[in-house]
Amino acid sequence: MGRRDVGILHPGSMGAQVAAQAVAAGATLRWLPQGRSAATRERAGDIGLRPAADLRELAGACEILLSVCPAAAALDVAAQVADAGFRGVYVDADADAVGPERMAEITDVFEGGAVTVVDGGIAGPPPREPARTRCYLSGDDTAVARVRDLFEGTARTPFVLPGPVGRASALKPAFAAYNKISYALAARACALADGHGVLDDLVDLAGHLLPDTPLGTPEHLATAGARAWRREPEMREIAGACRAAGVSAAFAEAAAATFGRWEAHKDDQAVTAGELIAELGRGTPSGTSPGRKGLPSR
Known part of the structure; x- marks a missing residue:
């Protein structure tokens, strides 16, 4: 050549x-x-x-x-x-x-x-x-x-x-469907706990039973906020791959919606896990909750 x-x-x-x-x-x-x-x-x-x-x-x-x-x-x-x-x-x-x-x-x-x-x-x-x-x-x-x-x-x-072309691009969405949707799922679980005032307790429980997961290390959720602008369209790609395989795309679409809530934090290295979780929930009139203050920050 x-x-x-x-x-x-x-x-x-x-x-x-x-x-x-x-x-x-x-x-x-x-x-x-x-x-x-x-x-x-x-x-x-x-x-x-x-x-x-x-x-x-x-x-x-x-x-x-x-x-x-x-x-x-x-x-x-x-x-x-x-x-x-x-x-x-x-x-x-x-x-x-x-x-x-x-x-x-x-x-x-x-x-x-x-x-x-x-x-x-x-x-x-x-x-x-x-x-x-x-x-x-x-x-x-x-x-x-x-x-x-x-x-x-x-x-x-x-x-x-x-x-042929297509095999590698089938494996990656399958892996990412678990690896990256787990961050959206953990954030939603934290928002649920935050809304009921038990976020500290959830973080303690997950840290004890699920220490190597996004739920067990919620400080890692902060990285998801900075990357959400990439994750939302990636979830749409995963949803398409699911539909092509005859698999429900509901989880991927829900994850896309979650990451879409954080797109304003593009490359924001200062955003905290607590802030991201608060944006997913209804919050409280005072703007704080018992659990949010206990979350690690970046």
Whole structure:
């Protein structure tokens, strides 16, 4: 192909660590600084990413493009890449759940072009430590092998799911349905307890019997508030995947509604679990409740 570089769209907290793993493994990574924040630019510089002037330059310089973006933007990003004339392996490797139907739409964007789509799904935290973050890959065997080799031996452990595009994007929503909906369910349970003045007691009970769950560690709910703007559309993706499988989408839709209540807290690192819980309940005339003051804050 004559091109050896890898491009990444767009290196947020997850994408930056994904890029760092590829750089550590010897790849040359390019990215688009245009329109990105100062913090993102600094992060990219620390990793050693090389800037491209625009998407067309990035598309022309790279043989592999990794898309690590919110679920709601996945299709638009793919369309932009197609318009830029990319010819190579396009990897939708979102940290958020993108369902099989959405992956089919992404594949259709490149239909008739010289692009091979690899279906990817990241499970786990941003890859910093070995064996904690997995990336599942499915699709064309040759293209999947190239992406697998890019991350072989890194903290972003590749797992190949033999079969067509759609298998990896089926596994990720199934996992996220449990992992992320559990945060919405815990928040609702806390709001219920808060409304009856027994939130402290619920936190104590869950901490004793369910210590490794969002209900047992409600301080972790604060992170859900800052990420709710991503979680709401992700829950919609999960709901679609449920319907396609003939499974009720009610839990996913309810979780989407819960995260939707917190969208104003986008990237708000100061919001507390108590504040998020209060927003789900009716509260009290005084604006405080016996349980809310006992919740840990960030």
